[in-house]
Amino acid sequence: QVQLQESGPGLVKPSETLSLTCTVSGDSVSSFYWNWIRQPPGKGLQWIGYIYYSGSTNFNPSLRGRLTISVDTSKNQFSLNLSSVTAADTAVYYCARGNWNYYLDYWGQGALVTVSS
């Protein structure tokens, strides 16, 4: 069974960098596409971006410039860095596997990140 688990600080100060890691079990990050999605409290879903095991990435243009996604195949993890955060970046952040058709078939439970001083 494929499982994903997000980890990282739950509170980030404005203008700083939000950093999250997703640990994958039951599958290898050396296949498929590994995604980040976020959901502001009480709102809908926004796709952030993905990384392929080769290191190739695809980002939402609305976040490009602030976004880094990396993969560590030795730890079977991938990570998200979002710089210069504001209160608008407060959300539950999910990691998810994208299958060969780019649909999101396995999700982590989500991690709430609050941006506040």
Place this chain on the structure above:
Amino acid sequence: EIVLTQSPATLSLSPGERATLSCRASQSVSNYLAWYQQKPGQAPRLLIYDASNRATGIPARFSGSGSGTDFTLTVSSLEPEDFAVYYCQQRSSWPLTFGQGTKVEIK
């Protein structure tokens, strides 16, 4: 980017009733559309992909249809565990986008 508009925003139904949810795309997405179910405090779950294919383990009461710009998710007979928020998502072009969601609530 492709905008997905879901209707209605809220659907109030009783267990056993049929639910029909709509998703309209701002431009054709062919059949590259998925539906997800999200319950409070949980991650979304993939229900339907490529407009009409049920994901692994999804009950037969869930069905999807449509192509181009108009899509429908039907739950033939609502079970208590089906009351949730449903999102459509397109993968026809980047960035991936989601609809704003339809909440199916108990009447």
